[in-house]
Amino acid sequence: DTGVSQDPRHKITKRGQNVTFRCDPISEHNRLYWYRQTLGQGPEFLTYFQNEAQLEKSRLLSDRFSAERPKGSFSTLEIQRTEQGDSAMYLCASSSIYTLTGKNTEAFFGQGTRLTVV
Amino acid sequence: AQRVTQPEKLLSVFKGAPVELKCNYSYSGSPELFWYVQYSRQRLQLLLRHISRESIKGFTADLNKGETSFHLKKPFAQEEDSAMYYCALSPDTGRRALTFGSGTRLQVQP
Numbered sequence: 365d366t367g368v369s370q371d372p373r374h375k376i377t378k379r380g381q382n383v384t385f386r387c388d389p390i391s392e393h394n395r396l397y398w399y400r401q402t403l404g405q406g407p408e409f410l411t412y413f414q415n416e417a418q419l420e421k422s423r424l425l426s427d428r429f430s431a432e433r434p435k436g437s438f439s440t441l442e443i444q445r446t447e448q449g450d451s452a453m454y455l456c457a458s459s460s461i462y463t464l465t466g467k468n469t470e471a472f473f474g475q476g477t478r479l480t481v482v
Numbered sequence: 483a484q485r486v487t488q489p490e491k492l493l494s495v496f497k498g499a500p501v502e503l504k505c506n507y508s509y510s511g512s513p514e515l516f517w518y519v520q521y522s523r524q525r526l527q528l529l530l531r532h533i534s535r536e537s538i539k540g541f542t543a544d545l546n547k548g549e550t551s552f553h554l555k556k557p558f559a560q561e562e563d564s565a566m567y568y569c570a571l572s573p574d575t576g577r578r579a580l581t582f583g584s585g586t587r588l589q590v591q592p
Binding site for chain 2: 367368395397399404405406407408409412420455457470471472473474475476
């Protein structure tokens with residue numbers, strides 16, 4: 365499968381624990397996005413990277429959240445001191461940018477990591 | 483700030499009936515609009531984008547800037563169209579991350 369892959373697929377953790385998720389984008393894509401999806405809602409933007417630079421963070425991303433994309437390849441999303449409200453599906457997506465138009469290619473999504481905080 | 487509204491949580495139709503999934507947006511610039519679909523136990527995938535102006539799996543969507551709408555239509559629904567459909571907007575500047583609506587579940591009954 366050459367699409368976007370995310371690991372783990374499911375994570376159950378106790379409140380207060382730290383968790384880390386990994387996303388491997390499509391190899392030639394230079395843009396990588398993290399979204400969060402809760403029940404009955406569409407995905408909500410959290411943050412995005414262009415290559416290794418984190419260019420924007422949503423106000424949804426509290427200080428307990430940190431994301432990295434070392435070397436512009438895979439990315440990690442860490443949540444410290446998890447709370448029950450962090451329970452959600454965390455989605456990663458990648459895309460590329462057309463250099464001539466500045467427009468994005470289609471965004472390809474991973475299957476997500478479902479986090480349950482108990 | 484941009485916003486995408488999908489007023490229907492659930493749309494149930496019979497096979498062969500026409501389908502229209504509604505999407506309205508608010509954005510001051512010239513956005514790009516998309517429809518994404520999620521079939522059961524599968525990942526979110528692009529169905530169509532307005533700049534392509536093509537029909538995918540019999541679905542079409544026209545961007546109406548006057549009404550700020552991007553409704554998804556299909557003349558004859560098939561059972562395999564049953565899925566969750568999300569309308570999404572990408573701004574014309576900046577991060578170009580997608581803003582999604584809350585989704586509409588389409589159920590096509592035999």
